[in-house]
């Protein structure tokens with residue numbers, strides 16, 4: 001049977017951008033940039049995305065398209081059984097990531113409702129902080145929202161590629177960019193917004209250290225959904241007529257744009273009201289609602305902001321589930337609907353301890369980390385870099401000519417770019433990724 005294809009190039013680009021643009025852009029990027037020297041971080045991040053992220057994204061797509069398989073099948077087809085664990089790592093990472101991703105996504109869904117019902121009408125961060133803490137510590141309510149979110153993902157992914165994932169992204173991604181633009185206009189016209197923009201855009205090289213490069217690299221591959229076979233799986237549904245370099249460049253560009261726009265919303269808003277941009281992850285659920293409450297029309301803009309986050313999370317979550325689903329469907333011949341339901345159930349079960357770790361089960365710690373932090377750390381700092389490392393080594397050293405054909409044949413790209421791509425895969429990416437992996441696991 002022929003594999004289902006994306007209906008159009010636009011559909012693929014929207015789906016890939018939907019995967020890439022997620023909580024990583026709106027919730028994580030602004031404060032990571034803030035903590036790492038603003039514009040200087042942005043500059044380093046740009047170079048890393050353009051060189052490393054772009055090369056690796058093209059490579060993953062090529063692996064999928066050449067083999068028409070899921071991550072496990074793709075590695076087996078090209079590298080034999082010995083390379084299958086690289087694919088399994090991706091499938092497993094999907095479960096781990098989704099288990100904590102849907103918890104935070106559930107919070108965003110809940111906050112859309114809270115905003116709409118005017119339940120966050122305080123301008124005092126202490127009050128909002130307490131409200132947030134008591135909300136996430138509740139044993140049932142956050143899980144209810146995580147369950148609703150998971151159900152939405154199941155609804156879309158069960159529909160398959162064209163009628164499920166592609167159709168949802170074709171609507172949701174333009175809506176997301178629309179919301180981003182409205183919010184940017186609101187944010188940059190606030191009094192004192194210039195200070196926030198300066199913070200995001202003006203390079204302060206005195207804050208750049210080795211760790212800045214590590215942070216930029218980690219942010220780049222999380223944001224581009226690299227290292228777990230998402231793009232590989234999406235690439236397996238891409239028609240051979242589509243040129244990989246320009247299609248990849250478009251979605252990578254959209255991901256960058258979304259991060260910068262999110263920074264242009266969050267930082268001016270924070271500065272305009274005199275808050276601290278380094279207040280980390282709490283920025284989104286505590287500081288921003290306080291600001292929205294003190295802004296004219298804040299309930300509307302606040303509602304829009306959380307809706308934006310929920311949409312971004314939804315389109316990413318679909319792509320995190322798809323590699324596992326494709327694996328069971330391709331390799332074990334299971335029905336898509338059944339597989340989606342089964343995988344979702346497993347993710348939800350894993351989400352329970354994650355969600356409870358903010359309340360009932362906060363005493364349950366592994367190596368000083370709560371269950372939620374443990375899942376986040378294992379996936380983001382260990383599994384994804386390892387997955388990306390294996391992918392770059394495999395393609396760089398074992399399947400280089402095949403990948404070169406798949407990506408560059410008939411595109412007329414100058415040899416120097418092909419040389420750069422090869423250099424990145426063979427040396428630069430393995431060096432950077434090993435460094436992140438070893439540093440995270442405490443080995444160096």
Ligand code: PHE
Pocket residue numbers: 019020021022023024025097222223224225226228230316319320
């Ligand atoms: N890129 C997504 C984000 O920025 C997260 C993600 C990671 C999606 C890995 C798929 C795979 O939120």
